[in-house]
Amino acid sequence: MHRPSTPDTEAAFAEELSVVRPGLSAPYAEALPGARAAVLTRLWRALAYEPLPWIARRDTAGDGLTLRLTDGRRLHGPHADPYATSAYVTEVRLAERTYDRPDLLVDALGVPHGSAFAAELAHSVASMALSRADREAWYGTPEASEASWVWEQRIVDGHPYHPNCRARPGFSVAEQLAYGPEHRPSVELGMVAVDGCLVTGEWPKWLRDGERVLIPVHPWQTAHVLDTPVQEGFAAHPLMSLRTLAVPDGPHVKTALSARLTSSVRDISVYSVETAETVSAFMESMTAGLDVPLHITRTLGAATAGFPDLAAVVRESPDDYAGAGERCVPVAALPLTPLPEKASWLAEFTRLVLTAGLRLLELGVALEAHGQNLLVVLDRAGDPVRLVYRDLADIRVSPARLARHDIPVPRLSGRIVTDDETALRRKLFGSLVGGALGATAGSTAALREALETVAPDLPRTTDLPALLGEPLPTKALTLMRLSPGTPGDLWTRLPQPLAGPGSS
Incomplete structure (x- = not known):
């Protein structure tokens, strides 16, 4: 296993932690291997599905996935589930060397702008290990009456698919402990x-x-x-x-x-x-x-x-929309929340969020409904009864669609306004399916089962065939970090869950 020969971010975190919170030093060290795997899994998803210019070909075989690089080297790892949230990638092999640290892997790849990205990955690993080290003191189940922020602070690992899920460059260990929500x-x-x-x-x-x-x-x-x-x-x-x-x-x-x-x-x-x-x-x-x-x-x-x-x-506050005995939970916290029987609950939740998203999109509004912006109100039994959406800064509004439904067009201009069908679908599908639903399901198989169950019940809008029959858009987050000179979002497409294993 390749190891660094000089002090690195993980060691720097450990040194500062020994001063500001020495009681977390041992838990932090114990959490590092799992944090490396969690970030490496997210990076492997990006390498498997994003249009990175230095990957010439992807070959799937019985023992995993091999990426053939433009310089002739081969990078090999396990099969990549685009919707998985478990940390199933513990190491990958580049040429003849094995890597368990995502920052060292990117350094070894030697790609343009890779050094800055590698530094962010190292920060992501160290920050996640710090977050995991500090969670044990309170990791019980909040009372149903607790405010949504209590459920929100249970989210330790950050973004479910972004390799920079916990990267906070510019924050010292002391500042993360003082300001990070997961540190309460x-x-x-x-x-x-x-x-x-x-x-x-x-x-x-x-x-x-x-x-x-x-x-x-x-x-x-x-x-x-x-x-x-x-x-x-x-x-x-x-x-x-x-x-x-x-x-x-x-x-x-x-x-x-x-x-x-x-x-x-x-x-x-x-x-x-x-x-x-x-x-x-x-x-x-x-x-x-x-x-x-x-x-x-x-x-x-x-x-x-x-x-x-x-x-x-x-x-x-989203809590204003929860009644007596109900709780308002950010969708990102659902994998950490006790829920009724998984498959039937996931189908019910999927039906609710897709119906809402498709109805609004048909009328002319695309929500950025990822797990941070979208919350669900659960009743006493844990069943989803209504949705709450917050932070309207990045929605998209289509004047043409509004006009088709005789809805007055608001006086808006700038980035929020677009009639581009691709941009509208990317905004909703990329955040809702490639983000919130995928992460809640936790795997392609679970997401496929939920979609198969609810597909007959979804509103027959003009966008439904694209949702259920085409590869699904998602932000190419790693490509974006490796393209500092390119403004705006970059995109890739993930396999359509309903198409079955091996589709693309």
């Missing part, structure tokens, strides 16, 4: 008073100082980015996006935390603030007339000082 901290947000602030919606009175707007800021921003006076604010619970936090018994606050998380450097653009109220009101009207129980967490207010590093959005 209470985060003290600061506030910056701004004159002449752009505000849309009804900015809360408790976030005002007379005529001045108080913009909540994340302490990481205060320490690393902002050069402005910050006054004492309030405590909140970080959600899985890390930059959005739940105010106790109050709304959710999305901060402009501009660190790189998984793929992107996140911020809150002026465009997002300008359109927030319009998009929220439009989506509230769209779901009100829908024959499927889907609710949108309304944007209460959005504010910006005129640049992305000083802005915030305040929106409803």
